[in-house]
Amino acid sequence: MRTLTTFLTIMRISKISFAGLSLVLFCLLLMPFRLQAEEAREYIAIRKQGSGRISIALDRTSAKGGKEIEWARSLDGTIRSGLDFTGLFNLMQAPVNMKNAQTGALNFGSLNSVGAEIYTGGSLIKVGNMTRLDMEVYDAMSGKQLLKKQYTGPETQLRSMGLQFCADLVELLTGKKCLLFNSKIVFVSTRSGFKEIYECDFDGQNLMQLTNSRTITLTPALSQDGRYLAWTDYAGGRPDLYIRNLQTKSTVALGKPGVSIDPSWRNGTNEVATTLSFEGDQEIYLVRPNGTISRRLTFSRGIDVSPSFSPDGARMAFVSQRSGMPQVFVQDVQGGAARRLTFSGSYNTQPSWSPAGDKIAYSSLQKNGEINIFVINADGSGLLQLTRGAKDNESPSWSPDGNMIVFMSNRQGRKKLFVMNADGTNQRSLLQIDGEQQQPSWSTLK
Secondary structure, eight states, X not given: OOOOOOSOOTTOOOOOOSGXXXXXXXXXXXXXOOOSOHHHHHHHHHHHTTOOOEEEEEOOOEEOSHHHHHHHHHHHHHXXXXXXXXXXXXXXXXXXXXXXXXXOOBOHHHHHHTTOSEEEEEEEEEETTEEEEEEEEEETTTOOEEEEEEEEEOGGGHHHHHHHXXXXXXXXXXXXXXXXXXXXXXXXXXXXXXXXXXXXXXXXXXXXXXXXXXXBEEEXXXXXTSSEEEEEEOTTSSOEEEEEETTTOOEEEOOOSSOEEEEEEOTTSSOEXXXXXXXXXXXXXXXXXXXXXXXXXXXXXXXXXXXXXXTTSXXXXXXXXXXXXXXXXXXXXXXXXXXXXXXSSSOEEEEEEOTXXXXXXXXXXXXXXXXXXXXXXXXXXXXXXXXXXXXXXXXXXXXXXXSEEEEEEOTTSSOEEEEEETTSOSOEEOOOOSSXXXXXXXXXXO
């Protein structure tokens, strides 16, 4: 049976398999949203509240000319894959006989016969140097138009145009603003032969390497506004906190004695929390983007690591061994005693606070040697196990809408990134690239 390194003293060096504890401290665990027909949106949101997947008939985007037809096919693929990724919809191809050949009127009876509740369709035309996508959405039951909107951009923004429509449709049918399609995931990968930081879109597309340290980089975290990237880097021979301004490309290192590891941005601020040992003990501090310390957050003997903040930034979940083995605790950022959150399991780490603020996901070492992901309510109730019987599953991170979780799993042999619904269903691979991938962090770029 695999053994895990528990909380050791900072002077001991050991190799750790648990991603949240990896190697450090040697114990670490295009367009605005403007929907017309407010009445229609409210109607759909109420009608579908609490129900299962919504059945949507996706019509092919019409276009004239070879280039436009090719673009339309690309857009259809983007829209279908984007909507499918959410897990909210049952997607079907629109019936071939659903439009009147002379008038172009929709045959809603044909739509109803195949069980479609919503119909979407549109056209793509070239206007000068730009492309224009005209999309319409109808309630298949009543024939009522729910959305009619234009999306304009150059050819290079076809994917963004398609995803913007997906976001508008999700908002229309759920009543909630959709941040998913503009989100990014940062993670560690050995694709280049070294542990470097990479970034991809919510669905694994548009992969980009962000660091080139040619050493060990760990625990990446994007700030809420997408301006800053923080991570732990061994470029200086020891784990140190690095912060990069992604707009200016300037990078600073904290440069404190000891180690600085496991950063997490505090919501609503541009301060990042990290564990530092320069004062002897391993405590959590807030650090400004320029690399200066703002203040210390924890005051307890023993190791405090892995901070994660509530959506309003007022509370912090973190891991501490103050009660013996590592457990998840919660405390007010402005002060006050920390309360223990997890009691089931003797080794719980890597907390991740949900965007709604009501739940916290974390990783737990099981008696059978597996590492699995659990979710618990922020008040300590409602414990739910999300993964089981699939080897090690670690480093949970919530999607910006709270409907999904990205995580690392070695169920296929090597460490790869997976996503699942917030209730543990629909677990599937996010992307397949060379090397191993781990320590994902799902962030919103507003």
